[in-house]
Amino acid sequence: MGKHVVVIGAGPAGLETSASLAKLGFHVTLVEKEDVSGGHLKKWHALFPTLLSGKDALETITKGLDSSIKIQTATKVTGLEAVNDYFTISGHNGWQEKADAVVLTTGFQLFDSHRKEEYGYGIYENVITSADLEELFASGKAFVNRHGNKPERVGFVHCVGSRDEKVNNLHCSKVCCITAVKQAIEVKQLLPDAEVFCFYMDLRMFGRHYEELYKEAQEKYNIQFIRGRLSESTEDRDGNIVVKVEDTLLGKPLRIKVGLLVLMAGMEPAPDTKPLANMLGLKNVSDGFIQPLDEVLHTNSTEIPGVFVAGTCSGPKSVSDTLADARSAALAVADYLKS
Amino acid sequence: MKLEGKRLIWQDYQKEIADDHYFYARSCIRQTFFPGAEAVFVKILKDELGKDIHDEQHHTSCTGIGYHSDVVPFDTTMTVVARQFALMTEAGYENYAASCVTSFGLYTEILDTWHHFPEKEAQIREYLFKATGREFTKPKNLAHASDIVYKFRHQIAAKAKYKLVDKNTGKPLKVVEHIGCHYSKMFPHKGIGGAEYPYVLSGMIEAWGGEVIDYPERRHCCGFGFRQYLVQANRGFSLSCSKKKFESMEPYEPDMIITNCPGCPMFLDRWQYALSEMEGKTYGENHNGIPVFTYEEVAGMIMGYDPWEIGLQVHQVPAEPLLDKIGIPYDSSRKFKGKNGEDLGMPESPSYLKFYSE
Amino acid sequence: MTFDLFVLPFFIGLLFLLGVLVVKYSRWIAMMDASDRVKAGMALFSFNLLKTVNEIFLESLLHRRMFKRNPLLGYMHMSFALGWFLLIVMGNIESRVYSGGHINPPYYPIFLKFFIHDKRVLPFEIFTLPGFFRFTMDLILLFVLSGLVLAVIKRTRSKWFGLKRTTVHNSFDRWAITSLWLIFPMRLLAESFTAGIYKGGGFLTNTLGSIFDAILPLEYMAYPAWWAYSTMLGIFFVTLPWSRFMHIPTEIILIFLRNAGIDQGKYPGSFSEIEIRSCPRCGVCIDVCQMNQAGLTGSTAVYFIRSLREKLPEVQLNSNCMMCGRCLEVCPVGIDTLGLRIGARGVDNKGFASDFTYLVNQPIVEKKAEVVYFAGCMGHLTPGVKRAMLQIFEKAKIDFTFLDEDGSVCCGRPLKLAGMKEASLTLISENSAKIKNTEAKILVTSCPICYKVFNDDYQLDGIQVMHHSVFIYNLVKDGKLVLRQTDLKAVYHDPCELGRGSGIYEQPRNVLKQIAEVADVSEERVNSLCCGGSIGDLNMDAVKRNLIRDKALTILCESQPDILVTACPLCKKTFDSGNATVVKDIAEVVAENLALNKLHKQTVDMVKL
Amino acid sequence: MEKKAKYFGYSITRDRQIDYDANNHDICKIIAKAEPTLNLCISCGTCAATCTAGQFTDFSLRQVILLLRRGETKSLENEVSKCMLCGKCQLVCPRNVSTRNLVIQIGKALYDKKLSAETVNTK
């Protein structure tokens, strides 16, 4: 066939799309702005619901890559143009390619928790994000808060940067609920004596075995779930975090001190997505996530023939959803290039 | 606590504050309880900084307290505010400086409302014209008086005789800053430093040598709650709110509280008295209470103005221990005397709070 | 010679035992309510006593109930009880014969062969008086020993005796049983050795004695054997009051009191104490208990009663019982295990303060009718049952008052089962007033739980209480309902509270038979299984309940029926969740299979012809 | 020097906020041990919806469990006494919480607490 596809972004979506496209017989170039591929996954310690290690997951995905795939790392795409029936793609470092189809797999960026000022991230030492916690898990360091003490209580705040007009994010990030449950369990495994609380609005346990994990968190680990969105956190003299929340199921405001507060930072569109979409002339990117041609039927196609999307650049997804989406994108590309 | 984190946030909440030519609107509560503070403000701006500040005689209350205790309808309040704007326009000013935080919040709210509902603005213009024959231009710059002091905090520091430093230890004084709720809780971008970590007073405290204390109930309302204080039956609420703050700040051993809202300093001052009388509990060192000041008073203090001229004697919590700490001289015998030294008698001594006189 | 030192262990043991029994019995009598004491006193001088004696003979000696359950087991128990009893009786007669009718010291008949050793007379000695005794006594001893052999076999082959599981005993029981088991071999040895030395004894002891004499120095061994025999008796008597064998003297009292019309009354009380000590720990109740399926073997009646006896504060044990009554059915002593359980729960839960003052001034149903219908809590949870009943009422043109149409006040049975008697009485009086207010003649309920408590604890002044299955049965019998035969194959499940609890087995079956072919179930009627949903259990979690449910479903569905029919909304709901087959309440089956009317049915029949 | 508290015509209000740190969580622990399915509750309210006592009162087991978990045991005191133990809640609970035993355990724990408080008082 010999048709050439450029995949932009070498996270799980880009890697899996490339692997699938190569298997289908296409020439694939995978462009990545960073020096190393793997996206957010390379920093993630373990994946829900099985606690599969992020490293292992990435290795398995990478193993599927055909040697024919050209991986162009450390290249930020600065030019992307549809010319007749092909595309020209160029990078900041002078790299340039022509392609018959383009797959955008630019992924997401983690919500910057500083923006949720009232939670004190970056101000109070013992307020960290879910990503920080994954790093802490991965480092294998003793589980102590930043004062060197084992926290007696750990709180998880759901929906940080998600479902929040105050930070202009209306969407649900989909994976934070289950991630919080997973991390809460991991914390409990490391600190069996700690009390762990999840402050949530809704528990969106949509995936296979998620609800079961949630039940396990309650049954086996006695993790407490308090329905109420965190209103603010402050620091007491000992560096504990005092949080205020309404226990909405009781209809009473509640104040509780935790030694460590973990913010479940949501997914936001990657900053590179919109510029790339603009270069192509994609219109449906109002919230920064690319709107596929149809959210039910054509989830990988866009309004421009030959331009495809896969993974979280079109909306929050779990790793497994991302991989499935990537494979589905490869088929959509194949379909397009064959016709 | 990491200060860099706060600085990062403060960068996002800078606002433009006019440099000169202010139309000054006085505050009902400020002038009633701490008229010296307003006097200091005008004095510093005029005399020390050489600014032009118009002290308008025809303006009235913005009706804010009536509005927020819901006896005055929104349209009425908007029209009264429009009248203030008209007075400003007529006086040839475009920079509005409000002494009151409630007013400031209300002006902000009204301007925002008019922005979103231009038809409302048109209606209010009509009302105003019909009632008074006046017309107005919206202010080009709207600031709370504390914004202006914040803007010139370094100039004030440069001219100051004293610093917010314990003269005996050389250590900065521990200062609690209390921001009026309506300063930035409604419109975070209209306040310096935003709603969560307002910088307006912290900036002054830093510039004047003090150390800001962040305590868990820092953001809590003083408890005024308008109708919650105005009606005697509700005052328990008001008192309880302040108590919550005192209990929360107490372990940090603050030397003083600075506020930017007219009501808060009065409440935080008086409630310390009421709490001491009701439960025998006093805050601060040696049953002195924690002194509560307006930012204007503090500016006056460090500028070396006579404490009794700027009105520190009308605080129930005595200022003397703090003046001593900083090293500001004062004449005890003149504390409760009239302007020309005439005898006005003496307040009674409270049961628990320390009382200083001659 | 009428005395030897070796009799002392026996004699002291016996005196000790009698002393302990006197103390215990006196305490129980003292604990008894005055009215009960009067009842007991009167029973001593009435014909009832004959009944008691008869029952004691049948149950305590012959072990009739045990025989019914398993002949081998019955024989084993009978050989011990009756055999030993006969040994004592015959021994006494024999000793009198030898001593010329004098009253002998109590040990004398027991050790008669030590004191008296006459030579054997052959060959027709059985027709002589001493010969007769020697023969008979040896025969009885052999009878006892045969039981002993069975008991030993039962240790490893309990299934031959109809028992899958046997009781695990504590150390007192082990001491007692060891000594008991050794008494008779020791007696055999002692008598044989003595017979060997003196060439006396009967067919058994003489034969054995001769053999032993040939190989053993019997003159040195006989005397120690008598010591051993006496010692075993002594140990047995001393351990008896704290061992399972306490049931021997206590059961007699229990039978007497029961026949005197005395029941448990307040708990703990003398009756419950006597019941607790009447448990022989035979373990017959273990196999029938469905708690085994949930892995809660420790909850079975025998261990529950043990915990009461030994005052082990095991709340879990008290609360973990579905109160299905299967153990009650099989208990050879007839101990009211459920009553004891309720009593123990009452003690556990005495701190639970119920407060139903909120029920005061609730609106009363004004409608008056012949029939009042009470769906009950569970009926409300299974709207299908309720709807079916309403259809049936309509079809049969019954004017009725729906007492709990707008929701029920609980019948009080759950509280009663939790031991909260006072609280349940509040609900009972609340409901009673409401029921009476309807001026109905018949109270129909869909819930066997309610049905049981209505019958047992409500004073409804002549209002006839009917479970809906019986009510339907009557309607069908009276021709007010005509049912349609289908080709369904059904099994019927007897709800505990309706079957064992209230004795209603046939009416629902008869109704069902008019609709479907009803297959037999291996465990039905009195042996019916509990569905596992029982509100009788206070503690068991759902996982365990499901194990019980699934096992019951397996047995119920052995014949692969199209439909499992029951007559209890709770059973229905529980079985339904097991997803084994279609589950319906009898009322639902009836409502779905109502023929148009009698006339119509006749027409259909005619067409068929 | 004994000074008389002044009365200003109103009094200080204790806050309604659940102060988790100040609350006593021992009772919850005791009950969770006696009835571990307590932890399974997801506050769905099915129990309260079907509750027999709930027809007549504002009794809500969901609410009771929450209060218990938050250590608000004082508000629990007169709650479980309304329960008739009819068991409907147990049948409808999607998480199979052993609600009846839970109610009994709560009732008893509060009783024990009262008892221990009384013993302390009499000492």
Add this chain to the structure above:
Amino acid sequence: MGELYNRLADDIRFVESLKACINCGTCTAICPAAEFYNYDPRVIATTVQSQDDEKIRELMSSDAIWYCGECMSCKTRCPRGNAPGLLIMALRSVSQDMGFFTESEKGRQQLAVKRTIGDQILASGYCVRPDMVDPGMHPEQGPVWDWEHKNLIPVMNKLGANYNGEGSGALRKISQDDLDELQKIFEITGGQERYDKIEEFSKEKAAEMGLEFGTDTNSEYFQHIYTANNQKHNHE
């Protein structure tokens, strides 16, 4: 959608204050009133959101809408950009216009606010004046205020105020022309009407309660509403 809901929806503040509440409780968690009163702004939002006129009427007649202190902390945090505090203001307006406010103890207090703050605005041009802060009605103001109140003129003079003076400055006397303008504004914009309604409905209520109504702050009814507390507002 009922009449009451529509009335609420006419209020410009309502439009800004309630957009599809998600019941997350952020508002209640930091609400000072929810801390000390049996009050939950989340529930208020839910009730109004139901658009059930019966419930809204009940709400407007209850104490619940009068607990808010209008600090607007809720507005800062709501993830849906709602402001229960503003919603409360809309509810209070309708409650007063329709006369529901006299049904609750806290609502009845509106007359006290009107006769103090409200009347003061029109009489002096300011909401508060030092002479109005009577130590008898404000005992918590303490002995220093007591002293100051007794020596208002010299103290104010010392502190640089132009107490009751002509021209500009703190506590100056507002000229009659300015007061007339204020009065006119009140008449045109509905302020006076609001005042009159508060008086009217309160008068009815006073009659119903059998209390002398009067026109000032010394009347029986005023004293009653100013001090009455049935102790049902807090959780104790």
